[in-house]
Amino acid sequence: MKKRLLLNWQWLLLFALGAPALTAQTRCGLTLQGKVVDAHSQEPVAFANVAIQGSSIGAIADENGLYFIDNICAGTYTIVCSHVNCDHVVHNIILTEDTRKDFILESHGIFMEEILVRGKAEPLKAAGASSTLEAAQLGSGRGLSLGDAIEQLPGVTVLNTGATIAKPVIQGLHSNRVLLLNNGVRQEGQQWGNEHAPAIDPFLADRVTVIKGAGSVRYGADAIGGVILIEPRPLREKPGMGGEINLQGLSNGRTGLASGMLEGALKGKWPISGRLQGTVKRGGNLRTPNYFLDNTGVEELNFSWALGLKKERWNTELFFSRFYTRLGIFSGSHIGNLTDLANAIERERPLQDGAFTYELGRPQQRIYHELFKWKGELETGELGSLQLQLARQFNRLEQEAPGEGSEKYYQSYLFHRLHHQQVEERGERQKDFGLLEAADHFLDAYYFLEKLRHYCDALGYQSFLSRQPDIGLPTGFWAFLGSSSLLDFPLIRAYYLVAQMLGQPEKEEYFERLKGLLFDNYRHFAEDDSLTLWIHLINYCIHKKINTGRSDFYPALFEVYQKAIETGLLLQNGMLQPQHYKNIITIGLHVKAFEWVEHFIREYTQMLPEGNQENALTYNLAKVYFFQQEYEKVIEKLRKVEYEDQVYALGSKLMLLRTYFELEEFLALDSLVESFRIYLRRKKDISRDVRQQYMNVLRFVRKLSRLDPNDKAAISKVKKEVMECNALAAKQWVLEKVAELEG
Numbered sequence: 001m002k003k004r005l006l007l008n009w010q011w012l013l014l015f016a017l018g019a020p021a022l023t024a025q026t027r028c029g030l031t032l033q034g035k036v037v038d039a040h041s042q043e044p045v046a047f048a049n050v051a052i053q054g055s056s057i058g059a060i061a062d063e064n065g066l067y068f069i070d071n072i073c074a075g076t077y078t079i080v081c082s083h084v085n086c087d088h089v090v091h092n093i094i095l096t097e098d099t100r101k102d103f104i105l106e107s108h109g110i111f112m113e114e115i116l117v118r119g120k121a122e123p124l125k126a127a128g129a130s131s132t133l134e135a136a137q138l139g140s141g142r143g144l145s146l147g148d149a150i151e152q153l154p155g156v157t158v159l160n161t162g163a164t165i166a167k168p169v170i171q172g173l174h175s176n177r178v179l180l181l182n183n184g185v186r187q188e189g190q191q192w193g194n195e196h197a198p199a200i201d202p203f204l205a206d207r208v209t210v211i212k213g214a215g216s217v218r219y220g221a222d223a224i225g226g227v228i229l230i231e232p233r234p235l236r237e238k239p240g241m242g243g244e245i246n247l248q249g250l251s252n253g254r255t256g257l258a259s260g261m262l263e264g265a266l267k268g269k270w271p272i273s274g275r276l277q278g279t280v281k282r283g284g285n286l287r288t289p290n291y292f293l294d295n296t297g298v299e300e301l302n303f304s305w306a307l308g309l310k311k312e313r314w315n316t317e318l319f320f321s322r323f324y325t326r327l328g329i330f331s332g333s334h335i336g337n338l339t340d341l342a343n344a345i346e347r348e349r350p351l352q353d354g355a356f357t358y359e360l361g362r363p364q365q366r367i368y369h370e371l372f373k374w375k376g377e378l379e380t381g382e383l384g385s386l387q388l389q390l391a392r393q394f395n396r397l398e399q400e401a402p403g404e405g406s407e408k409y410y411q412s413y414l415f416h417r418l419h420h421q422q423v424e425e426r427g428e429r430q431k432d433f434g435l436l437e438a439a440d441h442f443l444d445a446y447y448f449l450e451k452l453r454h455y456c457d458a459l460g461y462q463s464f465l466s467r468q469p470d471i472g473l474p475t476g477f478w479a480f481l482g483s484s485s486l487l488d489f490p491l492i493r494a495y496y497l498v499a500q501m502l503g504q505p506e507k508e509e510y511f512e513r514l515k516g517l518l519f520d521n522y523r524h525f526a527e528d529d530s531l532t533l534w535i536h537l538i539n540y541c542i543h544k545k546i547n548t549g550r551s552d553f554y555p556a557l558f559e560v561y562q563k564a565i566e567t568g569l570l571l572q573n574g575m576l577q578p579q580h581y582k583n584i585i586t587i588g589l590h591v592k593a594f595e596w597v598e599h600f601i602r603e604y605t606q607m608l609p610e611g612n613q614e615n616a617l618t619y620n621l622a623k624v625y626f627f628q629q630e631y632e633k634v635i636e637k638l639r640k641v642e643y644e645d646q647v648y649a650l651g652s653k654l655m656l657l658r659t660y661f662e663l664e665e666f667l668a669l670d671s672l673v674e675s676f677r678i679y680l681r682r683k684k685d686i687s688r689d690v691r692q693q694y695m696n697v698l699r700f701v702r703k704l705s706r707l708d709p710n711d712k713a714a715i716s717k718v719k720k721e722v723m724e725c726n727a728l729a730a731k732q733w734v735l736e737k738v739a740e741l742e743g
Helices: 002-025 135-139 146-152 188-192 213-219 338-346 406-425 434-461 477-483 490-503 509-524 527-548 551-567 578-590 594-607 613-627 631-638 646-663 666-682 688-706 712-724 731-742
Strands: 030-038 049-052 058-060 066-072 075-083 086-095 103-105 130-133 156-161 165-170 178-182 207-211 226-231 240-250 255-265 272-283 298-310 314-328 364-379 385-400
Touching (some): 030 086, 049 066, 075 103, 086 103, 146 156, 146 165, 165 178, 178 213, 188 385, 207 213, 213 226, 406 434, 434 490, 434 527, 490 509, 490 527, 509 551, 527 551, 551 578, 551 594, 578 613, 594 613, 613 631, 613 646, 646 666, 646 688, 666 688, 688 731, 712 731
Parallel strands (some): 030 103, 178 226
Antiparallel strands (some): 030 066, 049 058, 049 075, 075 086, 130 207, 207 226, 255 272, 272 298, 314 364
C-alpha cells in the first residue's frame, strides 16, 4: 500500500515538474523587430531584407529602416540581414520572448567596367508620301481660296461650308488634325473648326507641299492627318528690281481680284533684298440658274513684306504678313431643327433669294491674321550652322449672327408666313393656326419696334431743336403694348424704357433699368440698335441731367462711356468720333479717373481721323497733367508745340495761360498774354465770337494777376464783371480764381 502511494506521488511530481517545460517548447506568437542602419553614417538603410535562414519568414525594412516580424515560435534562429548595396550580416538569437534586434550594415559601392558603344549615323529617309505644287501649277488656281487651290493634289479633298469657305482635308482629317506651316510658322487659326478657311493669301505661296503618312508625325500630334507646307518665293539675290501684277475676274458673283508684287535687291557691302506684296478681292452674291444666293459675298485685303540680308557666313530675314477677309454666310442655310432641314430640302428655292449686291449682311464672319517672323542663320564651319527663329502670330475671329431687331422680326414674319403657304399648297390641313399666329406676332413686333424707334428719336431731338417733330402714337398704343407679350422682346422693352426715360426725365429709375438691360443684352441686339440705345443713355445724362445742373450724374455718364468703349460699339469702321473722344476725356477728368483717362488717350488716339492724332495726344496728355496739378509736365508738353488745328491751338494756349497763373509765374504769364493777343488778331479765320471769348479771358487773367488780395472792393468789382460777361472762355475757372482771392 505504501509502495503504490509512493509511486503515484512520483508520477504526480514528474508530471508537475515536466509541465512547464512542455509548455515553453510550444509557445508561439512572439515578435522580432528592430532597425537597420549604415555602419558609417548611422542613417537608416531603407528596404533591407531581414529573414530567418532556412524559412520563408522575414520582413522588408521601411523607408526609416524599421522592420517587424510577428507570429514566431520560441526557439533558436539564424537571422540574415541583407541589402543590395551592403554586405550581409548573420546573427544567431535565442527567442523566448518579444525581442528587439538592430542590425548594422557595411555599405559599399558597386562599380562596373564602362561599356563603349560605337555607331554610324545613316542619312535620314523621309517616311510617308509627299506631293508638291510648284508656282506654275499654283498659277492655274489663282483667284481661288488656298483650300480650293491645293485640291488638285492627290489625297487632298476640300470641306466646303457655303460658297466661300473651303477647308483642306487629308486622309479624312481636317482642322486641328492637319498642320499648316506658313513660312515655317504654325498657323494656329486651324483650330477654329470646319467653318473657317485657312487665313493665308494664295498669292503669297510660291510652293505648296503636302506630307501624308508616317512622315507627318514628326511635326507633332496636331499633324496626324498630314502637313501642308506653305513656302513663299525666296528673296531676290540678283541686284535689280522686278515684279508682277495679276488681275482676275469671275462672272459669278461679279468678283474682281487684283494682286501685285514688287521685289528688289541691292549690291555692295550690304546686299539687302526686299519684297512687297498685296491682294484685294471683292465679290457679290453668287447666282444659280434660277436665283441668287443671298449674302454670299466676300471681301479680302492682304499684304506682306519681307527684308533679307545675306553675307558669306551669316544671313537674316524679316517677314510680316496681314490677312483680312469678310465673308457672308448664305442666309438660307440656317436651320433650327430637323423639320427646318426637311423643309429646306423640299423647297425649290430659298425663302430669301434676294438680288445681286456687294453688301454683306448677317450672319457673317471676319477673320484677321498677322504673322511677324525673324530668322537668323550662322555658319560655324566644321560644327555646322546655328539657326534661330522667332515668330509672333495674331489671330482673331469675329462672327455676326442676325441680332434682334426690325430686320430679324420681319424675316421671322416672312418665314412663318411662307411656311404656312407651303403647307397649304401641299393640301395639308392645319389642326391649329400656329404658323399664322407666329407670323402675326412677329409682324406686331416689327411694327411696334419701328414706331417706338421713331418716337424715341423725336423725343431725343427736343434737347437741341427749336421746332419739335410732329410724331405721335396711335390711340391705345401704350395700352396694347402693356397688355401684350411684346415687352418680352428685350429690344422692344429697351425702346419702351427709352421712351419713358426721355418723356419723364425726373424718374431716374427708367435710366437705371435701361442701363442694366443694355449692359446685359447689347450683344443680342442688331449693332445699329445697340449704338442708338447707347447714344440715348449718353444724351440723357448730358442734356437731361448734367446740363441742368445735376453734376452728380458725371459718375453715371462715365460708367456708360466706359462700357460703350469696352464693347467697341463707339468704334465705327475702327475709328472713334472726335466728339466721343473729347467727351470721354472730359468726363473722366471730372470724376478724377486720371490713370484710366491717360491709358484711354494713349490707346484710342490712334483711332481718331488722320491729321488729328498727334495734336490730340500731346494736348490731352497735358490736360491730364493739368488736372493732376503736375504743371511742370504741362509746360513741357505745350511750350514748344504749335498746333495747326485751331481748336487745339486755342485750347493749348489757354491751358498754358492757366498753368502760369497757378504757378504764379507772372512774367511768363504777361509774355504769353501779349503773344496770345497778337495770335488772336492775326488769325482771320477765327470767328468774332470765339475771338472775343479769348480776348476777355486774357483781360481778366491779367486783372487777377495784379489784384491785391486785401482789396476786397476791387475783387468784388472784378467778380461782378466776370458774372456779367457772357462771352468768356474758361468762365468757371476764372470764377474759381476770384473765389480764392476772396478767401
